[in-house]
Amino acid sequence: MNVTQILFWLLSALTVFSALVVITRKNPVYSVLWLIITFISISGHYILLNAQFLAVVNVIVYAGAIMVLFLFVIMLMNLNADAEPQKNKWLQFAGVIAGGCLALVIIAALKNVDAKARIAETGSDIGLIENLGKVLFTQYVLPFEISSVLFLSAMVGAVVIGKKN
């Protein structure tokens, strides 16, 4: 095993472990903090794949900004002990069934995938910021412009929902 493989397995174990901790914590604030660790370890995977721009954006936007939004959402809710939602046995049962079905579908879909053909080229330079910028501003300039319209609609939506009048 070389260094990359060791790092890959370490990061994978950390990702899966922290993701499991996210869904098992009772306190949602702890869940968010563990989700930050999940995101950072996924960023580590991006760096191993030489997709550095994606790694940096993942840390800045997801681990930084989106997590703040998650915390705000949690703080908007009422978290007092007496306001805990009632645990419904049937609801939990239905959740297990639904999650199990999803897992079954994913496993069935991934079983037939030819993994060898899908392996990412770790040595390629396609994820570097310079190459990404060249492609983004020449070949994919139209989607880039359209994404700004998406941002505009997000702004309008946030203001309309969040502002009283």
Place this chain on the structure above:
Amino acid sequence: MDVLLLQAVKSVATADVNSSINYLPIVLQLLVAIGIVVLMMTGTHLLGPKRKTEDKLKNFESGIDAVGNARQPMAIKYFLVAILFVLFDVEVIFFYPYAVNFRALGWEGFLAVLGFVGFFLVGFIYIIKKGALSWED
């Protein structure tokens, strides 16, 4: 390459700046930061005296007595400011790949970015006109 002395970057810089190995100093810095925090926390926990009186265990709120409950819903204004921050944050991130290729892209790339920023400017004017960032109603 001397990993421990953090001199990997200097020797590699001329050959290949963009390989993943150059993130090693960042990882080391992260480990040192986490290590210091863990060391401090466990050190104070093990070495410090523990006198558990009622006053010592009370939540510290800048010296005044604790008032009310911390678990109450907070104003949605904070959320609005935060979500608008995220949108402009993403806008700035798109400047990064442009700035790296600034010369190579020329006027065409400049116009593309100008259109992108123009849409954001429209959104910004909308936000200001709507008074979404003014704190007092």
